[in-house]
Amino acid sequence: MSENMERYNFSKAELHCHLDGCFRTGTILELARNRGIKLPTYDEKEIQQYINVKKRCSLKECLSQFFNFLPTFAGDADAISRIAKEAVEDRAKDGVTYVELRYSPHILANCDVDPLLFAKERGRLRPKDVVEVINKAVRESGEKHQIKVRTILCTIAEYSHWGIETAHLCQEYANEGTVGFDIADIEGMEKNLKDNMEIFQFCKKNGIHTTVHAGEGGPAAEVQLAIEKLHSDRIGHGYRVLEDESIYEIAKTKGIHFEVCPISSFFTASVPEDWHKHPAKRFFHDGVNFGLNTDDPGVLQSTLMDEYDIATRYWGMTTKDLHTLNINAAKSCFLDGAEKYELVQNLEKEYQNFNFE
Template structure:
């Protein structure tokens, strides 16, 4: 089996997976193609990844996390038949069960709270109905939201009743929280469509919302939460390489509801600590970063009780904010 793997060492794998120079979102997504076909379909691999994620986050003093993933990508529908289990025996439903079980162990062992967000993928609208059904099934069992990820959803090229929008309307009806990747490398129109037609409560990245003054003022006024990822935004060329022109600086100045996140540590080789340091290098103060942490808690998809407890803990550390 090992002789058939495309990479013989971790170093060889990292060479192809981790972005070390600014490239593109497409290049970032290409990295998944190097390791997902090997991982998908392997229950023990999925268990280990979920469990060790808790360990890694605990090392950086993260107390609460909302991790997002595509159940279909971890199932054996895409796995290499040489390595995977019998086709159909590790379904998206099984993936969610496996992740939940592993996270439960990780939460206990590393004193961290984790909820999950299940992703629809823009290039696979045929998966979206099952994704929202999984969100409904596990709504009170660790799954707190639904997301749309992958290559950015293009406004105007999809009918109002496309599978993605149907899934998000169903999610809203069932009280499932909603976030959409939009305005990263795409236009401000993608952000507007996510808000108006997918009832998004949070926007993944959202940098180009700033290009539409009317939309931007709406985001400020309605306190739509923007999940910014400073390092990722430079590595995908979503934002100008001149860090002083980064939209996050304007978000801070204008009182936008933002948070600072890692995006994908496997592909970017980063940690949350790295992104905080990067934000400081851009000119954000400690107070700006702390504000983002409070924003993240208040805009999280955790229960009101959990959010209250988390905010009380933050006040003990940082003071009233």
């Protein structure tokens, strides 16, 4: 057990983790070789400059890395299943006992999807098939590694036709572990606001929980749009809400949960370079509802313990504070009724008996 794991040896809940960003480097290389996918190099150290983010850059630059590794498993059911199973196993190694893994079925499909962004060629794997493959994989891996796994289906605002299909998939697979809907690229959402608002109205009408990527690379107004126009339950990132105190006050008053991802926020230059000036430090001192997450641990080569280290080292958080963040996450998760109550109760009971020595 590592020093970090000993220090943070308690159950954790994680709500913002992209399944397609959870890969192991060795797996990417093996899949590329097996599927005949050309990579710039097949050396495990050299490939990191193409599939990992190692320095501060823009959000757009970080996302461009996905074009280098996603083709190794997009469109291949067996490869997607392997990525999903390993992602669950790795979350369990972090001590996570409840996780919501998010992904876009359309990005991983190679059939009935337009445009085809990452799969090398068209085939027979529909978005619906991707959902079924991943649901089966995370269920099996979750049982094996004793971690409760639920999934959130994502879409990209620019492709509103994906969005409504994704929302319908959320509804169709609600009884098989799919618990929510997410949308990224809020700039595209503003351009296609009418269509995307209709998607969120569908979600609200049908009891589908929602979260929105907002206030990461863009302004505080994105957070306001997500809260007031889309009536989102949670905000992915949301750091730049601090640029407008009135919007920040709305979020605090409504108890909106912010899915904070410290390491990714640093590399995407969404926050100040000085860790002591990170918005989450203000969130913490203001008693804002937020939790800590890894976002894309494969891309960033990070663990949840690394995120916790930042919180304790730079923001003055104690182990009890980290417990509070996990309770925040549990109370804000997309489980319903008895399942959510049980998750919260189990964490609170464990934390009450935690040995802080």
